Amino acid sequence: xxxxxxxxxxxxxxxxxxxxxxxxxxxxxxxxxxxxxxxxxxxxxxxxxxxxxxxxxxxxxxxxxxxxxxxxxxxxxxxxxxxxxxxxxxxxxxxxxxxxxxxxxxxxxxxxxxxxxxxxxxxxxxxxxxxxxxxxxxxxxxxxxxxxxxxxxxxxxx
Numbered sequence: 306x307x308x309x310x311x312x313x314x315x316x317x318x319x320x321x322x323x324x325x326x327x328x329x330x331x332x333x334x335x336x337x338x339x340x341x342x343x344x345x346x347x348x349x350x351x352x353x354x355x356x357x358x359x360x361x362x363x364x365x366x367x368x369x370x371x372x373x374x375x376x377x378x379x380x381x382x383x384x385x386x387x388x389x390x391x392x393x394x395x396x397x398x399x400x401x402x403x404x405x406x407x408x409x410x411x412x413x414x415x416x417x418x419x420x421x422x423x424x425x426x427x428x429x430x431x432x433x434x435x436x437x438x439x440x441x442x443x444x445x446x447x448x449x450x451x452x453x454x455x456x457x458x459x460x461x462x463x
């Protein structure tokens with residue numbers, strides 16, 4: 306047992322629009338808090354090293370790999386997970402063949418939410434570049450990029 310495993314902290318933050326307060330070991334990552342303490346299992350752990358993007362959530366509106374975020378960094382902040390997304394918005398991804406095994410899907414969806422909510426990130430960048438932090442072993446990337454593009458079009462893309 307590490308010294309930090311024995312130390313619990315109390316965190317208060319917003320999760321998917323609701324205020325929560327939770328006591329957690331200081332050594333927990335945001336991913337652990339979401340899955341193990343709050344029961345929000347939609348966020349997936351892929352590599353646990355910040356390489357695959359399966360655990361992407363929005364922290365204050367920006368995508369982060371929740372496996373790399375120490376839990377104490379979310380104090381007083383806003384976290385949104387895949388559970389905050391309306392299922393109807395997933396249709397373009399599904400229809401384009403962007404979802405197969407589903408391991409990468411939560412991270413892909415959350416990154417696409419960020420792009421949809423802050424279109425300024427598209428200036429001078431391609432969708433492929435913005436989605437590059439989300440790895441997929443099943444579909445290849447053409448379906449994912451097409452699905453994200455369709456999602457953005459349905460949300461009013463120019």
